[in-house]
Amino acid sequence: MTKRGDLTAAVTHAVSGKVAKGAKKAVPGGSLVDGIQRMHQAHSDYQKLREEERTKRLAILADRDVTIERIRAQHDTIKTALADTFNLRKTGLEAQIRAMDKALESGNVAALHVVLDGMVKTIQSSPFKDIADMREKFSDQDFVLRLK
Template sequence: MMTSKSEPLAGKIVSNGKKGSGLAKGIAGMDALNALNTMVDGTLDYLRLREEERTKRAKLDTYERTELRKIETAEAVLKDYFRQAFAERKQNTDELFARYDAAIERGDADSAHLALQGVIDIAKSSPLNDLGDLGQIRAALDNEKHVWEL
């Protein structure tokens, strides 16, 4: 039955077909007990599942924090390594360029060539090459007791 927006909703109340003053008199005692047991069991299952999921979430949060700490630690180690490695490389390249400039001023082509070759060799190499096998680095990062020596 459709009503217009200005009319209130109207309908007919249908009884359960049994005599009595209400629905409660028409339900058998066992049906009510079964309904109550279903509610209690459902609630207990829900509460148990909710607690299990909270525990899983807590474990995931702990794992996430632990992994992020490992990443942050690795980042700090790598930054320190690069800072030291590039400082050493800068010192070496500065010295080689000074030797190159001095060789050019003297007109010493062989010494200039050797100094320039040294700069090229430094440019070709990566500080990561000195670290070795990256798998070993990962294993060291996973080992909380590993001591990093730079």
């Protein structure tokens, strides 16, 4: 009961030994010894290549997992930033609407003009520009996000 690997090792040892080299010269079947040596070398090359490819696959999977986690982190950060930005804009616009109502009630046209200008500026500004800037910073390898 010998394992296949043990048998291969034994044949390889016998073939590569001095006895085999002498037998190769003495025996007309020397090409058989060459054939076994070539088979062993081919098998060794195959095993080496197989291990290299396995390592490459594992590296690809690890890179994939890292990339997915980075995308998830960016997604969560952007989602939170958008929610915070829109809540802030909502609060600001609600305050501007209250100020507009007071200006209308008091008949103060100058105050109404100022409030409406502020509302237009708030509505025209895009929170997506800030998100794009943040995304650009995330892509910079030297960027460090400090949370307080």
